[in-house]
Amino acid sequence: MALKYNDIKPLLRSERHSSKWVGIIGLTIGLVLLLLAVQMFTNIQSLLREEAPKQSRGFDYLSVSKSITNDNMGKDNSFTPNDLALLNQEHKITQVAPVYSNQFRAMATAGDVLPFSTDLFLESVNSAFLDTLPTNFDWHPGQSEVPIIFSSDFLEMYNVFAPSQGLPQVSAKTISSINIFLQCSGVRGTQNFKASIVGLSDRINSILVPENFLKWGNTQLAGDTSARISRIIIKVKDANDPKLLHFLDENNYHINKDKVRFGRIKGVLQSTVGALGVFGLLVVLLALILFAFYLQLTISNSRDNIHLLLLIGYSPGWLAKSFTFSYFPLYVTITFISLIIVSVIQFMLSTMEFTHTALSPFLSAPAWITVGVLIILILYLNTRMVRKEILKLT
Amino acid sequence: MELTINNVHPQYIADTGHSEIWGRTLSMMSPHHLHVIAPSGSGKTSFIHFVYGVRTDYSGTILIDGKDISKMGFEEKALLRQKRISIIFQDLKLFPGQTALENIEIKRKLSPFHDRDTITRMATQLGIADKLSQKTVTCSYGEQQRIAIIRALMQPFELLLLDEPFSHLDEDNRMKAMELIYEECEKRKAMMLLADLKKLSFLESEKSLRL
Known part of the structure; x- marks a missing residue:
């Protein structure tokens, strides 16, 4: 029988949930903006490529x-x-x-x-x-x-x-x-x-x-x-x-x-979308900091229990990983909601007349990669931070 | 397992001259039992904590199979506490908000030596079967002591550390608890290191040292 996080979950709880909810909302908004920027960037590439002259085999x-x-x-x-x-x-x-x-x-x-x-x-x-x-x-x-x-x-x-x-x-x-x-x-x-x-x-x-x-x-x-x-x-x-x-x-x-007039337009559009991406990234970062505070607060509130768990033989690494990964479903939900929002926007854009059906109704590979990288990064950074906090209690 | 205590002096006790443990070298092997006797304030709990690797404010070395416990990493110590050393703390260290059963299960699931039914059997043997679903904060100290004993016996171990484990038990319950502990040590061929205020009547035949 494998040890499960649920067995010790009641011992790790925070009384304050406001920062958690602000973090969740912030992360969703930030992720939507970031994904939108990445998707728009790809859209511009694909739209202007359609207008590119004398194209052959890429x-x-x-x-x-x-x-x-x-x-x-x-x-x-x-x-x-x-x-x-x-x-x-x-x-x-x-x-x-x-x-x-x-x-x-x-x-x-x-x-x-x-x-x-x-x-x-x-x-x-x-x-x-x-x-x-x-x-x-x-x-x-x-x-x-x-x-x-x-x-x-x-x-x-x-x-x-x-x-x-x-x-x-x-x-x-x-x-x-x-x-x-x-x-x-x-x-x-x-x-x-x-x-x-x-x-x-x-x-x-x-x-x-x-x-x-x-x-x-x-x-x-x-x-x-x-x-x-x-x-x-x-x-x-x-x-x-x-x-x-x-x-x-x-x-x-x-x-x-x-033949290359789109190059100028592309430059301006890419800068605008880039700015949107930077803004989205900042919102994501702020939300993650807030989320990290929430995790720290939870650890701080549960420090007696964590100390006791470590004393009876629980591994700090296992505790940090389990605690961080217990939020994985939440991250997945946030990502899922963000993906749905951006997918709907992309679908609507692809049906608009000015795109000349040059846009795919689906999200681009860079958008998916951004989401994947972000989730891995969140889990990695949070596990490191939580482990550091837990080790302070040993 | 071999436990070697080598010239250990707590940093905060100036005079350890008459001790048979502080400043001496002694070695224990499975399945030896050692009874450490000392009055309050002479460092029994410190000694147990030194051996368990919780505290390192001492000079000298404590070796487990030749390895200095004070130099072990967090994960290595965790593994040691899961598989090789179990403890009954003097202050019990139970989760007050959890029931007796939850407290024991938290330990048992970490590295199960017994199945869940054994908890009920042991609790019945120690007379606390009806307390298993009760939050430990509402249990008497004597009941909590018996919960802590059962918890310590749920894992595999080669060394069992006991720090005044029967201080709040009457003679009858002490006997029952001791019988259970002996039985479990026997099953594992484990060492036992028991610290108490005075030599307990049922441990007359055991080797004892003054701290």
């Missing part, structure tokens, strides 16, 4: 160029190896890929289907950074066909302006069947290619050709081996991370502000 891809100001206008604003090293060192950036541009002239005509002819800017980037990678997006010297990945934004733009210019609108499917005649010329000569659009990219606003083709053109036609980097694509965990935005601003790198 990463955001941003196109970085150098800010053009009155001071650097007219100068070479391409990226240097130092710029690349600086971007690579920033721990908020997972990966960096330079975008190379054509140093030769590229002119396209679409034959009879689309009666136009235009100079083109061509760019190439590491295939790993493309959101679409058709198997035929490859080129080797001697190949007469050049595959192109076209920006879907450009296609959209074209379709907006095409009717006013008397040009036919084209669908994403049709565009791949258009034969483009590509004339590439530089100081070292001219060469004609057939080109076709093999894919549309949502991520990079450009006309992309395989890296091999651009390298070949720049060296063989333009005689340029310097590999000018016009812009950089960065792979980041969170495009709205205020620290990342600050780093880019500080180094005069330009990104589309529209």
Whole structure:
């Protein structure tokens, strides 16, 4: 038959219950505020992640160029190896890929289907950074066909302006069947290619050709081996991370502000929710101090009985643990009530229109972890404190 | 168990010259019995408390199986009091607000040597069966003494310490209590260290020392 706390419970009682009740109410309010702050923090993350641009497999891809100001206008604003090293060192950036541009002239005509002819800017980037990678997006010297990945934004733009210019609108499917005649010329000569659009990219606003083709053109036609980097694509965990935005601003790198405007809002919201969390934590701490006072008072009121229990062989460790854990059901009840309150709030939030159903109706893992850690911490600290008080009576 | 008392002097008693215990070395082994005789104020209770590890205001050493009791930790002492040493305090140290049965059960459940029915059997043997459900604060001192005796016998022990355990019992009840204590010590092959004002008639054959 195991010894139970209930056997000695009548010997450990406090006459004053007011501090206990104030502690219980305080702990409930504090825990609700703290959980709410943690949950809101997660909600902000998840809401703004939904708004994040060009996201794929948990990463955001941003196109970085150098800010053009009155001071650097007219100068070479391409990226240097130092710029690349600086971007690579920033721990908020997972990966960096330079975008190379054509140093030769590229002119396209679409034959009879689309009666136009235009100079083109061509760019190439590491295939790993493309959101679409058709198997035929490859080129080797001697190949007469050049595959192109076209920006879907450009296609959209074209379709907006095409009717006013008397040009036919084209669908994403049709565009791949258009034969483009590509004339590439530089100081070292001219060469004609057939080109076709093999894919549309949502991520990079450009006309992309395989890296091999651009390298070949720049060296063989333009005689340029310097590999000018016009812009950089960065792979980041969170495009709205205020620290990342600050780093880019500080180094005069330009990104589309529209894509990261949520970063600013996020910063403000996180600060507000952080303040709520700190306030909740303070209330929890105050309630715990009050609760600790109640436990001390109970021990003090029962000191004769505790002294006697120790004298007849009760272990101080067992007494401290049993006494503290006798309040475990109370802590669980408080936590349960707090969880219900915050869960109801979360459910109501998730059904609201402005969240675009991006919010989960359930509490997030960090909220559960906060509750678990807090309960373990309360039990650990109280057991230590109670043991210390009990040992004073030995 | 081996109990060794080695040159022990209470710090607050100046003259211990005639004592057969203070300042001497003596050793006891299970199942020896020792009767310590001394008048009031000569340190009987202190001696019992020293051996039980409650007080450490003495010089010299008290060893339990070679280990100094004054150097034992709280948990180690608790274990010793649960399993190896039991005591009947002079001032009984019962929980006044609890019934006699609750007082005994608090000890029995800690490290049970007997089942619950034994409490009733022992209480009947000592004539307090009808007091078991009564709060100890309402019991006479003699009844409380018998409750404390039963409580001490509920656990396993190798050494039983008794500090004037029969001071408020008449001769008949003393005999009954002593018989019970002897019987329980015999069951456990335990040592007994009894401190009293004078040599008790039924302990004539036991070894006794003056404090």
